[in-house]
Amino acid sequence: MIDKRRQTADEAVADIKDGSTVLIGGFGMTGEPRELCSALAARKVRGLTIVTNNAGSGEFGIGLLMKQGCVDKIVCSFPRVPGSVVFEELYEAGKLELEMVPQGTIAERVRAGAAGVPAFFTRTSWGTPLAEGKEVRTFDGKEYVMERAIRGDVALVKAYKGDRWGNLVYAKSMRNFNPVMAMGADLTIAQVSEIVELGELDPEHVITPGIFVNRVVQLEALNA
Amino acid sequence: MIDKRRQTADEAVADIKDGSTVLIGGFGMTGEPRELCSALAARKVRGLTIVTNNAGSGEFGIGLLMKQGCVDKIVCSFPRVPGSVVFEELYEAGKLELEMVPQGTIAERVRAGAAGVPAFFTRTSWGTPLAEGKEVRTFDGKEYVMERAIRGDVALVKAYKGDRWGNLVYAKSMRNFNPVMAMGADLTIAQVSEIVELGELDPEHVITPGIFVNRVVQLEALNA
Amino acid sequence: MTPLNRNQMAWRVAHDIPDGSYVNLGVGMPLAVVNFMPDDRDIVFHSENGLLGMRDLKPGEEPDSELVNAGKRPVRMLPGGAFFHHADSFLMIRGGHLDFAVLGAYEVAENGDLANWRLLDSKSAPAVGGAMDLVYGAKKVLVICEHNSKDGSPKIVKEAKLPLTGRECVSKIFTDHAVIERTGDGMVVREMIEGLTFDELQDRTGAKLRLANDWKPLITPDLPVEERPSRKKQVGEI
Amino acid sequence: MTPLNRNQMAWRVAHDIPDGSYVNLGVGMPLAVVNFMPDDRDIVFHSENGLLGMRDLKPGEEPDSELVNAGKRPVRMLPGGAFFHHADSFLMIRGGHLDFAVLGAYEVAENGDLANWRLLDSKSAPAVGGAMDLVYGAKKVLVICEHNSKDGSPKIVKEAKLPLTGRECVSKIFTDHAVIERTGDGMVVREMIEGLTFDELQDRTGAKLRLANDWKPLITPDLPVEERPSRKKQVGEI
Numbered sequence: 001m002i003d004k005r006r007q008t009a010d011e012a013v014a015d016i017k018d019g020s021t022v023l024i025g026g027f028g029m030t031g032e033p034r035e036l037c038s039a040l041a042a043r044k045v046r047g048l049t050i051v052t053n054n055a056g057s058g059e060f061g062i063g064l065l066m067k068q069g070c071v072d073k074i075v076c077s078f079p080r081v082p083g084s085v086v087f088e089e090l091y092e093a094g095k096l097e098l099e100m101v102p103q104g105t106i107a108e109r110v111r112a113g114a115a116g117v118p119a120f121f122t123r124t125s126w127g128t129p130l131a132e133g134k135e136v137r138t139f140d141g142k143e144y145v146m147e148r149a150i151r152g153d154v155a156l157v158k159a160y161k162g163d164r165w166g167n168l169v170y171a172k173s174m175r176n177f178n179p180v181m182a183m184g185a186d187l188t189i190a191q192v193s194e195i196v197e198l199g200e201l202d203p204e205h206v207i208t209p210g211i212f213v214n215r216v217v218q219l220e221a222l223n224a
Numbered sequence: 225m226i227d228k229r230r231q232t233a234d235e236a237v238a239d240i241k242d243g244s245t246v247l248i249g250g251f252g253m254t255g256e257p258r259e260l261c262s263a264l265a266a267r268k269v270r271g272l273t274i275v276t277n278n279a280g281s282g283e284f285g286i287g288l289l290m291k292q293g294c295v296d297k298i299v300c301s302f303p304r305v306p307g308s309v310v311f312e313e314l315y316e317a318g319k320l321e322l323e324m325v326p327q328g329t330i331a332e333r334v335r336a337g338a339a340g341v342p343a344f345f346t347r348t349s350w351g352t353p354l355a356e357g358k359e360v361r362t363f364d365g366k367e368y369v370m371e372r373a374i375r376g377d378v379a380l381v382k383a384y385k386g387d388r389w390g391n392l393v394y395a396k397s398m399r400n401f402n403p404v405m406a407m408g409a410d411l412t413i414a415q416v417s418e419i420v421e422l423g424e425l426d427p428e429h430v431i432t433p434g435i436f437v438n439r440v441v442q443l444e445a446l447n448a
Numbered sequence: 449m450t451p452l453n454r455n456q457m458a459w460r461v462a463h464d465i466p467d468g469s470y471v472n473l474g475v476g477m478p479l480a481v482v483n484f485m486p487d488d489r490d491i492v493f494h495s496e497n498g499l500l501g502m503r504d505l506k507p508g509e510e511p512d513s514e515l516v517n518a519g520k521r522p523v524r525m526l527p528g529g530a531f532f533h534h535a536d537s538f539l540m541i542r543g544g545h546l547d548f549a550v551l552g553a554y555e556v557a558e559n560g561d562l563a564n565w566r567l568l569d570s571k572s573a574p575a576v577g578g579a580m581d582l583v584y585g586a587k588k589v590l591v592i593c594e595h596n597s598k599d600g601s602p603k604i605v606k607e608a609k610l611p612l613t614g615r616e617c618v619s620k621i622f623t624d625h626a627v628i629e630r631t632g633d634g635m636v637v638r639e640m641i642e643g644l645t646f647d648e649l650q651d652r653t654g655a656k657l658r659l660a661n662d663w664k665p666l667i668t669p670d671l672p673v674e675e676r677p678s679r680k681k682q683v684g685e686i
Numbered sequence: 687m688t689p690l691n692r693n694q695m696a697w698r699v700a701h702d703i704p705d706g707s708y709v710n711l712g713v714g715m716p717l718a719v720v721n722f723m724p725d726d727r728d729i730v731f732h733s734e735n736g737l738l739g740m741r742d743l744k745p746g747e748e749p750d751s752e753l754v755n756a757g758k759r760p761v762r763m764l765p766g767g768a769f770f771h772h773a774d775s776f777l778m779i780r781g782g783h784l785d786f787a788v789l790g791a792y793e794v795a796e797n798g799d800l801a802n803w804r805l806l807d808s809k810s811a812p813a814v815g816g817a818m819d820l821v822y823g824a825k826k827v828l829v830i831c832e833h834n835s836k837d838g839s840p841k842i843v844k845e846a847k848l849p850l851t852g853r854e855c856v857s858k859i860f861t862d863h864a865v866i867e868r869t870g871d872g873m874v875v876r877e878m879i880e881g882l883t884f885d886e887l888q889d890r891t892g893a894k895l896r897l898a899n900d901w902k903p904l905i906t907p908d909l910p911v912e913e914r915p916s917r918k919k920q921v922g923e924i
Contacts, residue, residue, distance in 0.1 A: 002706045002728040002766075027497045027534075028520040030513065053534075078577040081520065091573045100574050103496060104538030104581035108339065111535040115332065116780035116823060118363035120344035123584040124542060127615040129566075130580065139342035139372075148363075165730070165739075165766040169428070172515040172531060176497045179533040183777065199765025204393070205429050206768035207533070209738050211708050211730065211783050226468045226490040226528075251735045251772075252758040254751065277772075302815040305758065315811045324812050327734060328776030328819035335773040340542035340585060347822040348780060351853040353804075354818065389492070389501075389528040396753040396769060400735045403771040407539065423527025430530035431771070433500050435470050435492065435545050 004166045004210070005195060006217045009039035012189045016154050018045050023110060023152035023185050024052035024062060025178030028081055031170070033158040033178075033191050034061035035219045040156070041068040051075040051110065051150055053103060053177055057083035066090055075150070077103035100130060105147055107180050113151035114183035114212075121146050152185030159208065162192040163199075166213030167206045175207065182208045189215045228390045228434070229419060230441045233263035236413045240378050242269050247334060247376035247409050248276035248286060249402030252305055255394070257382040257402075257415050258285035259443045264380070265292040275299040275334065275374055277327060277401055281307035290314055299374070301327035324354060329371055331404050337375035338407035338436075345370050376409030383432065386416040387423075390437030391430045399431065406432045413439045449643030451595070451624035455671035459484040461550055461592050461622045469547040470494055472582055474564075475519045477592050478550040484671070492528075494546055496578040498537045501529025518578070541578065541585040549586035551579060553593040553621075555608040558655035560618040560630045562591065563610035576613075583614030595623035596652055604628065604635070605654035625649060627666060634658055639666035687881030689833070689862035693909035697722040699788055699830050699860045707785040708732055710820055712802075713757040715830050716788040722909075730766075732784055734816040736775045739767025756816070779816065779823040787824035789817060791831040791859075793846040796893035798856040798868045800829065801848035814851075821852030833861035834890055842866065842873070843892035863887060865904060872896055877904035 006012040013036055016022070022040075026032030041064040048071045055076055056062030063086045065071055074096060079087050090096040101109070102124050112120055121144035125131040135146040157178040159168035168190055170178060182188050190208075195218045230236040237260060240246070246264075250256030265288040272295045279300055280286030287310045289295055298320060303311050314320040325333070326348050336344055345368035349355045359370040381402040383392035392414055394402060406412050414432075419442045452460065458480035465471055465481075467489040473479050482504050485491050493502050495517045502523040505511060511522030540546060555563040562583055566574045583589055593603050604621060621628045626649055627639040637659045640649055646659045690698065696718035703709055703719075705727040711717050720742055723729050731740050733755045740761040743749060749760030778784060793801040800821055804812045821827055831841050842859060859866045864887055865877040875897045878887055884897045 002730070028516070030497070030516050030520070078575045079573050080575050088572060092571065098573055100576055102576050102580040103534075103578040104542050104585075107534040107538045108341070108542075111777075112344070114781045114783075115777040116348075116782060117332070117344050117346060118366075118368055119361075120336070120341050122341060122542065124340075124581045126584070128580060128612045130576065137343075142342075144342055163766060167766060167768055170531075172428075172512065172525075173495075173497050173499055173517075174514045175531055175533050177534045180535045183781070183783075197765075201766075201768075203739070203763055203767045203769050204396075206770075209768040209770060209778075210766065211732070211738055211778055226492070252754070254735070254754050254758070302813045303811050304813050312810060316809065322811055324814055326814050326818040327772070327816040328780050328823075331772040331776045332780075335539075338543045338545075339539040340544060346780065348819050350822070352818060352850045354814065387528060391528060391530055394769075396750065396763075397733075397735050397737060397755075398752045399769050399771050401772045404773045407543070407545075421527075425528075425530075427501070427525055427529045427531050430532075433530040433532060433540075434528065435494070435500060435540055 003164045004214060004216050005164050006215050009035045009191065009217055009219065012036065012215045012217045013040045013043065016040060016045060019047040020153040021049045021051065023155040023181040024050055025157035025176065025181040026052065027176035028054050029057055031158050031174035031176050031178050032061050033156040036156040036189055036191050037061040037065050041065045041070055044068055045070050047072050049073040049075065051106065051152065053077055053106065054081050055079035055084050055087035057081055059086060066096065071096060073097040073099065075099040075101055075106070077101055077106055102130065107177065109147055109150040110180050110184040113149035117149055119146055119148050150184065153187065155181040155185035155188040157182045157188065157190045159190050159192045161194045161196050161201065162190055162216040163196055163201055165198060166210030166216055167201050168192065168208035168213060169201055169205060170207055179208045183212045188213045191217050191219045194218060227388045228438060228440050229388050230439050233259045233415065233441055233443065236260065236439045236441045237264045237267065240264060240269060243271040244377040245273045245275065247379040247405035248274055249381040249400065249405040250276065251400040252278050253281055255382050255398035255400050255402050256285050257380040260380040260413055260415050261285040261289050265289045265294055268292055269294050271296050273297040273299065275330065275376065277301055277330065278305050279303035279308050279311035281305055283310060290320065295320060297321040297323065299323040299325055299330070301325055301330055326354065331401065333371055333374040334404050334408040337373035341373055343370055343372050374408065377411065379405040379409035379412040381406045381412065381414045383414050383416045385418045385420050385425065386414055386440040387420055387425055389422060390434030390440055391425050392416065392432035392437060393425055393429060394431055403432045407436045412437045415441050415443045418442060449641060451641060452668060453671065453673050454480060455673050456668040457592055457622055457624055459668050459671055460627065460666065461590055462486070464590065465491060465548055470545065471548045471550065472496065472541065472546050472586060474549065474551040474579065474582065475577065476552045478552060479519055481550055494540060496537050496541065498532050498534060499525070499529065501526040538581055541581045544585060544587060546586040548588050548590055549582040550590045550592055551582060553591045553603055554610050556591055556604050556618050556621055557608040558606055558635060560616040561608045562589070562613045562618050563608045564613050566611045568610060579613045583617040588619040589617050591618050591621045593623060595625040602652055602654040625652065628657065636660050637663055639664050641666045687879060689879060690906060691909065691911050692718060693911050694906040695830055695860055695862055697906050697909055698865065698904065699828055700724070702828065703729060703786055708783065709786045709788065710734065710779065710784050710824060712787065712789040712817065712820065713815065714790045716790060717757055719788055732778060734775050734779065736770050736772060737763065737767065739764040776819055779819045782823060782825060784824040786826050786828055787820040788828045788830055789820060791829045791841055792848050794829055794842050794856050794859055795846040796844055796873060798854040799846045800827070800851045800856050801846045802851050804849045806848060817851045821855040826857040827855050829856050829859045831861060833863040840890055840892040863890065866895065874898050875901055877902050879904045
């Protein structure tokens, strides 16, 4: 029987290793898998590379992971948001490596890693400092930058509902990076507001099919 | 006001030009935009390149397009299915150019064209005759084949329901190539079983957002 | 001579976008454009976090923490809207499916180069967001910015000195002084505010301008800017 | 000595797939595997046209023309299934998300090369479908095929002569005579049907085999193959 349910966030993240590359869904606080991040932070893992869009607000979730010294490097597009105090402090003290990647390039690199594509070309960042050191190639008279895939050891995502096969649906704009990150790692862990019976999610409406998801844990209710 | 509705298939395809590259959704007969293909065939356009998975069954839809002499070249993965008599006759007579592309490579090349990616690398077809003449490159010790994007002038797709903004939902396995082709062309035309009021399609359940679709025409009811 | 305020600039941009367009609004000043769309136009606003068909909340409407725009502010959805994930959202952007992107600017160069993501003297971390995706992805890039910085230096320059967001990507610039189009034949002034001469405008501009033969006065309604409680400005708000 | 029939071969493959696996079945003989899955295992079948969690129709169940598998035959969905489009479906295949692909074969070489999409003497058009995606994409590729062609020539060969589908990609071969695993140390026979000696098996095989120390007899239940109305065989049915 396939049963990907886990009882607690602690149990769900118990075996994540030091030095892992961890993809984290969410866009600002919307769709951030905060409880999974906090459970991981509580384990005081070390040497993580995290791939996510923003660098956390306050001292919870992604912010707590950084605060606890778990993170060596962050790959993101927009680290600073109101309240990204932990990031700013660590970055300015030189204690955190930052790889700045355009938002769409993060999404496409993670998707490429999920799709067996080791590298692709994109116009984005051509002629800018973010293309420095990258291969540039001309197709049909236009220059493009070669980008490499990102593959996670782990993905932490947040969804609205899930089932024991790992199927997920989201609510409104919490979808954002979550389905992308969910595809992109060897071990994908989802926190959901509600675990429903198998068959309750309409197969037409499933956004993340369970094949991408290894563990599902039910946490707080949506908007609770 | 955005109103992408058209009254008939004939009206919807009236301005498709000779020599166009036409992406066609469907997998065998499931999800084939048959009436749009037939309307295009009736116009006796010439010199089309069609990109699709199969090469039509019988003398309707894609089969009729070929029968009427509209097609110079077909890009597909699996031309022969029971009833693909028109294809077989033209191909064996040397009247139809065939570009054989693995099924996933068709999907990925069309998606790349939709996503502004001019080329990408894939393991698929490495070491086989279908990689001949293609650039091979090694990443992390494994060889990959470079594939170029496909971009359509036109896409013909079939969906279950649509609205006047061009949002589409599908029914079961008719989804197949349709949402992929819908993203991949400058002019996307959808035939649907039912046009519903704006707002009737739940934004959580829209599969093809209207941004990809230029025209929607209501044809036969599903399973009619 | 009275320069436009931010609302008037947003109003002017809004009236340049034709019915039926798909539009992305950058974080900061561009976000105000949504408030001034003419009622008779169906415009579909795209937000890079995965929304099509969004609008600002109506006064008194309850915000939903799960429904925010790219600036992380609560919005609502129009009938006909759709949700999708980030890879699909940036496929839309990067694949040329958007008609317009409206972006802020630190500098726009004579050749259309845009710099809007990083200041040279900044000690803190950079933040690029989706700007580099939008500049090459949207069919047309509209820039909305003050004509001059607070110290009087021009934002429309001969050559950009700041790190670029994209090369030769800007189509049209909407400032508090003028509407300027980038053409194959250089920067052309289409509209100027009343009481400003072309020579005065050129003096305030680093790039070489040309006045269109059919130029018009830049006129907008009175649109007072409400005082909002001050808050720390977000990076990327230009 | 009685070679297995097609159903028995499919049964044997089915019993090799552990609980919880995600599996794609190629068109033709592999499709029969779905009928013989042990009841106590949750196996999620993937179909490249965009289904996860499909099963064959139950006897008497009404077919739905909108719900077909990769062989274009009607199927049903289990609770927990999902629909998706072709780009996502092949992302699953090519990105390594499937545990097993079960494929037919014209030839399997000693080094694991597979040829299963094109015969040399064929005058008609080739047809590759999703085979080239599956051979490199699935974590393990299981081959189901008769041990010998109708003319007696081996399908497991020293070197493939037909156009390849993929290189060094086959993990395990299930024939009507034996179960053979490709190891770092060559082709190893894990099971043989009763009444067959290893020398006889080697005689019927082009590749060099080695008999595992712990080899077992290849035993399956009686599973008669029903006579079906003959129909034109589809290309790709191997």
